[in-house]
Amino acid sequence: MSTPRNLTCVLVANRGEIARRVFTTARAMGLRTVAVHSDADADAPFVADADVAVRLPGNSPAETYLRADLVVAAALRAGADCVHPGYGFLSENAAFARAVEAAGLVFVGPSPEAVEAMGSKLAAKELMRRAGVPTLPSVDATGLAGATLAEAAAEVGYPLLVKASFGGGGRGMREVREPAELAEAVAAAGREAASAFGDGTVFLERLVERPRHIEVQVFGDRHGTTVALFERECSIQRRHQKVVEEAPSPAVDPDLRERLQEAAVAAARAIDYRGAGTVEFLLDDSGDFFFLEMNTRLQVEHPVTEAVTGLDLVRLQFDVAAGRPLPAEAVSPTLTGAAIEVRxxxxxxxxxxxxxxxxxxxxxxxxxxxxxxxxxxxxxxxxxxxxxxxxxxxxxxxxxxxxxxxxxxxxxxxxxxxxxxxxxxxxxxxxxxxxxRILRSEAFLAGETDTAFLDRHGLDTLAAPLVDEAGRRVHAVVAALAGAALRRAAAPVLAGLPSGWRNNSTAPQTTAFDAGSVRYRLDRTGLTADVDGEPVELAVLRTAVDGPTVRLDVEADGLRGRYHVHVDGDRSYVDGPEGSTTLVELPRFPEPTASVAPGSLTATMPGAVTRVAVEEGQEVRAGQLVLVLEAMKMEHPVVAPTDGVVTHLHASVGAQVETGAVLAVVGEHTPTERASEGNSHAS
Known part of the structure; x- marks a missing residue:
């Protein structure tokens, strides 16, 4: 084994918190840091964190962070001697790892061969099967259609998942329970995978109902040592993307932990793995587990492993990349306490x-x-x-x-x-x-977590605001008083006098919010207030103005609480003991605006139209797909709100749209009715 190399300067081929995390450890190790950034990220915090930053012209990932040639050129230009890929983007791209090494730089990650072996989930599953790691039935669905696709699905069995062979993060994945859903799910997953990862290969895999998602952190060095650093549970997910992660898993006892770690180490040794990696499993309610995939990179959720082991996983990555052996504390790790991460x-x-x-x-x-x-x-x-x-x-x-x-x-x-x-x-x-609400739920605290957690407990409960109706009325009154306090603070005369205060009773002041209209009066007897006629009993004890933020100490039903109200334009952000509320103040004299035609389907966010499924004049049913909008790396279907006909279609594939743009209009009339109306008018 050659002498360990001293690394002096790292380029992080990523953005956001990923880059900032790597920079923190790199600085502690004395490394100079280099960021690459798109035009959209020019003023992002991670760029300012780096010692040197190199611009990648463009905004989209395909133009910037996914351009291996530009990233390697930036590393050479900045004088870096190593490249850390972070997680996402090019982190599991074998060609990128080879390009880094071909340029004479150290890739802070596994060998290109290991990345390649696990890059295709299909190939990885076969490799793991040969290594003795339990796997689920699956079949390649790329290029299959009609009866051939139906036969492949029948071989796997329903329910099943359509999954992207390259990439992850829930993109390029669709759940299929009925044969009628299969063709569209395969097509949609392929489009999304091609957009997110540059490869539309998808496969079918048997769906395990309500499993736990358990993963094992592994590490290998260049001296033949491969270790497991315990498990994490990442079962609570939305759209197959993790939301809550923890270490250790409440479902894993010492015996199961040992079996999971043995399987994970066997998986890593099968590809001569070095650096940080994660072997993911599905755990069913009988205690059996199945290989899901291996991520040949650091994981988003690595902090929970750091918290329970006391190890800096990024530092270990740099040590392994430099050729140093894993330290004793990593070879014989200890598990202490519990850690939970939320995204x-x-x-x-x-x-x-x-x-x-x-x-x-x-x-x-x-x-x-x-x-x-x-x-x-x-x-x-x-x-x-x-x-x-x-x-x-x-x-x-x-x-x-x-x-x-x-x-x-x-x-x-x-x-x-x-x-x-x-x-x-x-x-x-x-x-x-x-x-x-998840963290405080009895089910979560009891450790009753699986991938169906959100579906089982329902978003109507879990996604409900922390502040209830009564609390929102209090917040509305507090927001109205805060707005008045800000106006009085700028007054040239008697600025300390509460706005609306009267020596004698008079008409109340009114502030209209989107959540209700507040009427209040301040006089010698105190505060009298209501929201849409519903009385709100409050006593204001103290008010302090600090820039755009007002602090109010109030008492309601004998309970004293402190509220902070941040006023930003027409919005008031109220933070109180029970939670937070956003209120939009309505203008006293609204300007007339052009109304949107009934039945209009508008863009809820800026994005690109990737598919149009209808034509003008076509009849549609409520819930039928009209078009697909891609934004923030995910596909968002736009469906017909009611039965009717597409009277106008304003979007085309490839079009960039802004929030509020009218994409299509679904009218109430059928084409037949419209034709008969036209004939009667003509006569």
Whole structure:
């Protein structure tokens, strides 16, 4: 074995919190750091974190982060001697790993041959079967159609999954329960896989009902050592994408842990693996497990393993890449306490997980550490965004990962829920309330988790706002008072006097929000207020103005609480003890605007039209696919709201549309009715 190489400068071929995480360890090891960035990311925090940044012209991943030639050229130009791929983008691209090594640089990851062996999920499953690792029935569906496709599906058995052979993250995946759904699922999964990963190969795999998703962290070095660093459970998912991850799994006892780790190490040794990797399994309710895939990279959820082992997995990656052996603490790891991670997304779970884009008016999450193993109880925040930043439409809408460690699982869950509740997340809808409800649910605290968790407990419950109706009325009154306080603070005379205060009783002041109209009066007797006629009993104890934020201490039903109201334009973001609310103040004199025609299907976000499934004049049924919009790396179907006919079609394949754009109009009349009406008019 050659002498270990001293690495001095790393280019991270990624963006966002991924790049920031790697930079943190690299700086601690004395490495110079290089970022690459698209035009859309020019002002992103990860670019400012790096010592040097290189522009990749363009915005989309295909133009920038997926261009291996541009990334390697940037590394050479910046004087890097190694490249860390992060996770996603080119991290599991064997050709990229070879290009890095061909340029004389060190690839901080496994060998190109190992990446290639696991790059195709189909080939990987066969390799694992030969290595003695349990696998599920599957068959390649690429190019199959009609009876041939139906026969392949029958061989696998229903229900089944259509899965992208390359890539992951839930993209290029469709669940199929009936033969009639098969052809469209294969086509859609292939399109999505081709768009996200540059390869449309898909396969069919037997669906395990309500399994647990268990994965084992493995590490190998260049000296023949391969180890397992315990398991993680990632069962709670939306659209086959992980939302909550934890270590260790509440379902894994010492015997099962040993069997899982033996299978994972066997999988890694089968391809002479080095560096950080993850072997993923499905665990059924009988205790049997099956190989799902191997991720030849660091995982998004690696912080929970760092928290329970005390190891810095990124540091270990650099050590292995430099040729050093794994240290003793990694060869004989210890498992301490419990850690849970949640992925905070800019999305609306109640609106079919609709991604959000736009400006973050505020972003503050209480945390004890960031981008590295936590020491002792506390919260860790790994984030790629900052207050005032933009969440664009070109990339995944994940804002941050929030991680909690505690001596036991329940304590970690409740600490994480508390930190999320106290967070100030203004400007975009997020999945924060959903995460808090999951962490506090009796089922989660009891360890009753599987991949059907969200379906079983229902988004009508889990995605409901933390603030109830009564609480929202309190928030509305508090927001109205905060707006008045801001106006009084700017007054040239008697600025400290509450707005609307009268020595004698007079007509109440009114503030109209989208959630209701607030009427209030301040006089010698105190505050009198109602929301849409519903009385709200409040006493204001103290008000303080700090820039655009107003702090109000109020008392209701004998309970005193502190509220912070951040006013940004016509929006008031209210953070209180029970949760947060966003209120939009309505204009007193609204301007007339052009109305949208009844039946119009509008774009809910900026994106590209990837498919048009109808023609003008075509009859459609309620729920029928009209077109497909791609945004934030996911396909979003647009369906007919009612039975009718497509009277206007404004979108074409490849068109870029903005939020609110009218894509199509579905009228109530059928073509026959419209023709008869036209004839009668002509006569």
């Amino acid at each position: 905070l997304y800019a999305e609306d779970p109640a609106q079919n997980w609709l991604p959000q884009s736009g400006r973050l008016a505020d972003f503050e999450i209480p945390a004890d550490a960031a981008f590295g193993p936590t020491v002792g109880p506390g919260l860790r925040l790994d984030s790629g965004v900052t207050p005032g930043g933009e969440v664009g439409v070109h990339y995944d809408p994940m804002l941050a990962k929030v991680i909690a460690w505690a001596p036991d699982r329940a304590s970690a869950a409740l600490a994480l829920a508390g930190g999320l509740t106290r967070a100030r997340l203004h400007g975009l809808t997020t999945n924060r309330d959903l995460l808090v």
